[in-house]
Amino acid sequence: MLDNTHRIIAGVVLLTVIGIAYGGTFLLRVARGRAPANDLQKSFFRAGHAHAGVLVILGLLVMVLVQSNDVGEPWATLSTGVLIAAIFVPAGFFLSVASRDPQQPNGLVALIWIGLAVLAVGLLAGGIGLIAAGVG
Template sequence: MNTADLTSTGIILLVVVTIAYGGTFLLKIARADAAVNDFQSRMFRAGHAHAGVLVILGLVVRLCLQHPAVPAWSSTLASFVLYAAILMSAGFFLSAVGRDPQGPNRWIILLWVGAVSLTVGLVGAGAGLIVAGMTA
Protein backbone atom coordinates (compact mmCIF):
# COMPACT_ATOMS: atom_id res chain seq x y z
CA MET A 1 0.00 0.00 0.00
CA ASN A 2 1.18 3.50 -0.72
CA THR A 3 1.20 6.28 1.87
CA ALA A 4 -2.21 7.67 0.86
CA ASP A 5 -3.79 4.21 1.06
CA LEU A 6 -2.25 3.59 4.47
CA THR A 7 -3.52 6.90 5.83
CA SER A 8 -7.03 6.57 4.44
CA THR A 9 -7.26 2.95 5.62
CA GLY A 10 -6.30 4.09 9.12
CA ILE A 11 -9.03 6.72 9.00
CA ILE A 12 -11.55 4.14 7.82
CA LEU A 13 -10.65 1.85 10.72
CA LEU A 14 -11.26 4.72 13.14
CA VAL A 15 -14.65 5.25 11.50
CA VAL A 16 -15.48 1.62 12.29
CA VAL A 17 -15.05 2.52 15.96
CA THR A 18 -17.72 5.21 15.57
CA ILE A 19 -20.03 2.69 13.92
CA ALA A 20 -19.53 0.36 16.87
CA TYR A 21 -20.25 3.23 19.26
CA GLY A 22 -23.45 3.91 17.31
CA GLY A 23 -24.53 0.44 18.35
CA THR A 24 -25.07 1.83 21.84
CA PHE A 25 -27.99 3.83 20.44
CA LEU A 26 -29.46 0.60 19.13
CA LEU A 27 -29.12 -0.86 22.62
CA LYS A 28 -31.10 2.09 23.97
CA ILE A 29 -33.79 1.36 21.40
CA ALA A 30 -33.82 -2.33 22.33
CA ARG A 31 -34.19 -1.42 26.04
CA ALA A 32 -36.94 1.12 25.16
CA ASP A 33 -34.75 3.93 26.53
CA ALA A 34 -35.09 5.88 23.26
CA ALA A 35 -38.40 7.22 22.03
CA VAL A 36 -38.69 5.79 18.52
CA ASN A 37 -41.50 4.05 16.70
CA ASP A 38 -41.29 0.65 14.98
CA PHE A 39 -40.51 2.17 11.58
CA GLN A 40 -37.63 4.23 13.01
CA SER A 41 -36.29 1.24 14.91
CA ARG A 42 -36.15 -0.86 11.73
CA MET A 43 -34.54 1.93 9.69
CA PHE A 44 -31.93 2.70 12.35
CA ARG A 45 -31.00 -1.00 12.61
CA ALA A 46 -30.70 -1.24 8.82
CA GLY A 47 -28.57 1.92 8.66
CA HIS A 48 -26.22 0.65 11.34
CA ALA A 49 -25.88 -2.77 9.73
CA HIS A 50 -25.24 -1.36 6.26
CA ALA A 51 -22.61 1.04 7.57
CA GLY A 52 -20.66 -1.74 9.26
CA VAL A 53 -20.89 -4.30 6.49
CA LEU A 54 -20.13 -1.89 3.65
CA VAL A 55 -17.13 -0.32 5.37
CA ILE A 56 -15.63 -3.76 5.95
CA LEU A 57 -16.46 -4.74 2.34
CA GLY A 58 -14.73 -1.55 1.16
CA LEU A 59 -11.60 -2.46 3.12
CA VAL A 60 -11.58 -6.00 1.74
CA VAL A 61 -12.01 -4.70 -1.82
CA ARG A 62 -9.16 -2.25 -1.23
CA LEU A 63 -6.89 -5.13 -0.15
CA CYS A 64 -7.87 -7.23 -3.16
CA LEU A 65 -6.85 -4.41 -5.50
CA GLN A 66 -3.29 -4.06 -4.15
CA HIS A 67 -1.83 -6.33 -6.83
CA PRO A 68 0.43 -4.34 -9.19
CA ALA A 69 -1.39 -5.63 -12.29
CA VAL A 70 -4.71 -4.06 -11.21
CA PRO A 71 -5.38 -0.97 -13.35
CA ALA A 72 -5.59 2.39 -11.54
CA TRP A 73 -9.11 3.06 -12.85
CA SER A 74 -10.32 0.00 -10.99
CA SER A 75 -9.03 1.27 -7.65
CA THR A 76 -10.65 4.64 -8.29
CA LEU A 77 -14.02 3.06 -9.05
CA ALA A 78 -13.70 0.68 -6.10
CA SER A 79 -13.63 3.65 -3.72
CA PHE A 80 -17.33 4.02 -4.52
CA VAL A 81 -17.95 1.02 -2.24
CA LEU A 82 -16.89 3.19 0.71
CA TYR A 83 -19.02 6.08 -0.53
CA ALA A 84 -21.94 3.66 -0.60
CA ALA A 85 -21.40 2.90 3.08
CA ILE A 86 -21.91 6.57 3.89
CA LEU A 87 -24.74 7.20 1.46
CA MET A 88 -26.80 4.12 2.21
CA SER A 89 -26.55 4.35 5.99
CA ALA A 90 -27.33 8.09 5.81
CA GLY A 91 -30.36 7.26 3.67
CA PHE A 92 -31.69 4.85 6.28
CA PHE A 93 -31.05 7.20 9.20
CA LEU A 94 -32.11 10.52 7.69
CA SER A 95 -35.25 9.14 6.04
CA ALA A 96 -36.56 8.12 9.47
CA VAL A 97 -35.96 11.32 11.44
CA GLY A 98 -38.81 13.34 12.80
CA ARG A 99 -41.62 12.99 15.27
CA ASP A 100 -43.33 9.61 14.76
CA PRO A 101 -42.85 9.16 10.99
CA GLN A 102 -44.81 6.32 9.44
CA GLY A 103 -42.69 6.02 6.29
CA PRO A 104 -39.51 7.35 4.75
CA ASN A 105 -39.11 11.02 3.88
CA ARG A 106 -37.33 12.39 0.81
CA TRP A 107 -33.86 11.56 2.25
CA ILE A 108 -34.51 7.97 1.17
CA ILE A 109 -32.99 9.03 -2.17
CA LEU A 110 -29.58 8.68 -0.50
CA LEU A 111 -30.24 4.96 -0.16
CA TRP A 112 -30.71 4.62 -3.92
CA VAL A 113 -27.72 6.84 -4.74
CA GLY A 114 -25.71 4.62 -2.41
CA ALA A 115 -26.96 1.49 -4.17
CA VAL A 116 -25.75 2.91 -7.49
CA SER A 117 -22.43 3.82 -5.87
CA LEU A 118 -22.07 0.29 -4.50
CA THR A 119 -22.79 -1.19 -7.92
CA VAL A 120 -20.25 1.08 -9.64
CA GLY A 121 -17.62 0.25 -7.03
CA LEU A 122 -18.10 -3.50 -7.17
CA VAL A 123 -18.28 -3.65 -10.96
CA GLY A 124 -15.15 -1.50 -11.19
CA ALA A 125 -13.28 -3.66 -8.70
CA GLY A 126 -14.42 -6.91 -10.28
CA ALA A 127 -13.54 -5.77 -13.80
CA GLY A 128 -10.13 -4.54 -12.66
CA LEU A 129 -9.36 -7.86 -10.99
CA ILE A 130 -10.40 -9.76 -14.12
CA VAL A 131 -8.19 -7.52 -16.27
CA ALA A 132 -5.32 -8.01 -13.84
CA GLY A 133 -5.83 -11.77 -13.85
CA MET A 134 -5.82 -11.93 -17.64
CA THR A 135 -2.69 -9.79 -18.02
CA ALA A 136 -0.62 -11.15 -15.14
Protein backbone atom coordinates (compact mmCIF):
# COMPACT_ATOMS: atom_id res chain seq x y z
CA MET A 1 0.00 0.00 0.00
CA LEU A 2 2.54 2.63 1.12
CA ASP A 3 6.16 2.60 0.07
CA ASN A 4 8.84 2.83 2.77
CA THR A 5 9.21 6.61 2.45
CA HIS A 6 5.49 7.16 2.96
CA ARG A 7 5.40 4.67 5.84
CA ILE A 8 8.08 6.73 7.58
CA ILE A 9 6.22 9.98 6.86
CA ALA A 10 2.99 8.45 8.21
CA GLY A 11 4.79 7.25 11.34
CA VAL A 12 6.32 10.65 12.01
CA VAL A 13 2.99 12.39 11.43
CA LEU A 14 1.23 9.99 13.80
CA LEU A 15 3.82 10.83 16.45
CA THR A 16 3.00 14.53 16.04
CA VAL A 17 -0.52 13.73 17.22
CA ILE A 18 1.02 13.22 20.67
CA GLY A 19 2.15 16.84 20.54
CA ILE A 20 -1.28 17.96 19.42
CA ALA A 21 -2.87 16.06 22.30
CA TYR A 22 -0.39 17.62 24.71
CA GLY A 23 -1.36 21.01 23.28
CA GLY A 24 -4.88 20.22 24.44
CA THR A 25 -3.61 20.27 28.01
CA PHE A 26 -2.36 23.82 27.40
CA LEU A 27 -5.84 24.76 26.19
CA LEU A 28 -7.29 23.32 29.39
CA ARG A 29 -4.90 25.49 31.44
CA VAL A 30 -5.96 28.54 29.45
CA ALA A 31 -9.66 27.71 29.86
CA ARG A 32 -9.22 27.28 33.62
CA GLY A 33 -7.34 30.57 33.93
CA ARG A 34 -4.08 28.85 34.89
CA ALA A 35 -2.29 30.17 31.80
CA PRO A 36 -2.75 33.86 31.06
CA ALA A 37 -4.38 34.62 27.70
CA ASN A 38 -6.61 37.38 26.42
CA ASP A 39 -9.71 36.73 24.30
CA LEU A 40 -7.80 37.04 21.02
CA GLN A 41 -5.22 34.51 22.16
CA LYS A 42 -7.90 32.11 23.41
CA SER A 43 -9.64 32.22 20.04
CA PHE A 44 -6.42 31.76 18.08
CA PHE A 45 -5.14 28.99 20.37
CA ARG A 46 -8.41 27.08 19.93
CA ALA A 47 -8.36 27.56 16.17
CA GLY A 48 -4.70 26.52 15.92
CA HIS A 49 -5.28 23.39 17.96
CA ALA A 50 -8.37 22.38 15.98
CA HIS A 51 -6.72 23.00 12.62
CA ALA A 52 -3.66 21.00 13.64
CA GLY A 53 -5.71 17.93 14.48
CA VAL A 54 -8.00 18.10 11.48
CA LEU A 55 -5.27 18.83 8.94
CA VAL A 56 -2.98 16.07 10.20
CA ILE A 57 -5.76 13.50 9.86
CA LEU A 58 -6.82 14.89 6.47
CA GLY A 59 -3.19 14.88 5.31
CA LEU A 60 -2.76 11.24 6.28
CA LEU A 61 -5.99 10.32 4.52
CA VAL A 62 -4.96 12.11 1.33
CA MET A 63 -1.54 10.46 1.44
CA VAL A 64 -3.04 6.98 1.79
CA LEU A 65 -5.61 7.61 -0.95
CA VAL A 66 -3.01 8.97 -3.36
CA GLN A 67 -0.46 6.22 -2.66
CA SER A 68 -2.92 3.33 -2.73
CA ASN A 69 -4.41 4.46 -6.04
CA ASP A 70 -1.11 5.00 -7.89
CA VAL A 71 -1.72 8.67 -8.55
CA GLY A 72 0.86 9.95 -11.00
CA GLU A 73 3.12 12.95 -10.91
CA PRO A 74 2.96 15.88 -10.35
CA TRP A 75 -0.32 15.25 -8.53
CA ALA A 76 1.11 12.85 -5.94
CA THR A 77 3.88 15.23 -4.89
CA LEU A 78 1.64 18.30 -4.89
CA SER A 79 -0.93 16.51 -2.73
CA THR A 80 1.59 16.52 0.14
CA GLY A 81 0.61 20.16 0.48
CA VAL A 82 -2.14 19.00 2.83
CA LEU A 83 0.45 17.80 5.35
CA ILE A 84 2.52 20.94 4.82
CA ALA A 85 -0.59 23.02 5.55
CA ALA A 86 -0.90 21.10 8.83
CA ILE A 87 2.30 22.88 9.85
CA PHE A 88 1.73 26.37 8.46
CA VAL A 89 -1.89 26.98 9.48
CA PRO A 90 -1.58 26.09 13.19
CA ALA A 91 1.80 27.84 13.37
CA GLY A 92 0.18 30.99 12.05
CA PHE A 93 -2.56 30.85 14.64
CA PHE A 94 -0.16 30.28 17.54
CA LEU A 95 2.78 32.46 16.54
CA SER A 96 0.72 35.48 15.47
CA VAL A 97 -0.52 35.99 19.04
CA ALA A 98 2.56 34.78 20.94
CA SER A 99 3.37 38.11 22.57
CA ARG A 100 2.17 39.32 25.96
CA ASP A 101 -1.46 40.54 25.71
CA PRO A 102 -1.60 41.23 21.95
CA GLN A 103 -4.48 43.35 20.72
CA GLN A 104 -4.22 42.06 17.16
CA PRO A 105 -2.28 39.32 15.37
CA ASN A 106 1.26 40.14 14.25
CA GLY A 107 2.68 39.62 10.75
CA LEU A 108 3.01 35.88 11.26
CA VAL A 109 -0.74 35.66 10.65
CA ALA A 110 0.39 35.44 7.00
CA LEU A 111 1.38 31.83 7.73
CA ILE A 112 -2.33 31.01 7.97
CA TRP A 113 -2.97 32.35 4.48
CA ILE A 114 0.12 30.65 3.07
CA GLY A 115 -0.98 27.40 4.67
CA LEU A 116 -4.49 27.73 3.27
CA ALA A 117 -3.09 28.31 -0.22
CA VAL A 118 -0.85 25.24 0.12
CA LEU A 119 -3.85 23.28 1.44
CA ALA A 120 -5.93 24.28 -1.58
CA VAL A 121 -3.15 23.22 -3.97
CA GLY A 122 -2.71 19.91 -2.12
CA LEU A 123 -6.42 19.11 -2.16
CA LEU A 124 -6.79 20.15 -5.79
CA ALA A 125 -3.82 18.01 -6.81
CA GLY A 126 -5.02 15.03 -4.81
CA GLY A 127 -8.51 15.29 -6.24
CA ILE A 128 -7.35 15.73 -9.84
CA GLY A 129 -4.80 12.94 -9.44
CA LEU A 130 -7.39 10.51 -8.07
CA ILE A 131 -9.84 11.36 -10.86
CA ALA A 132 -7.11 10.97 -13.48
CA ALA A 133 -6.07 7.62 -11.98
CA GLY A 134 -9.70 6.47 -12.05
CA VAL A 135 -10.28 7.55 -15.63
CA GLY A 136 -6.94 6.19 -16.85
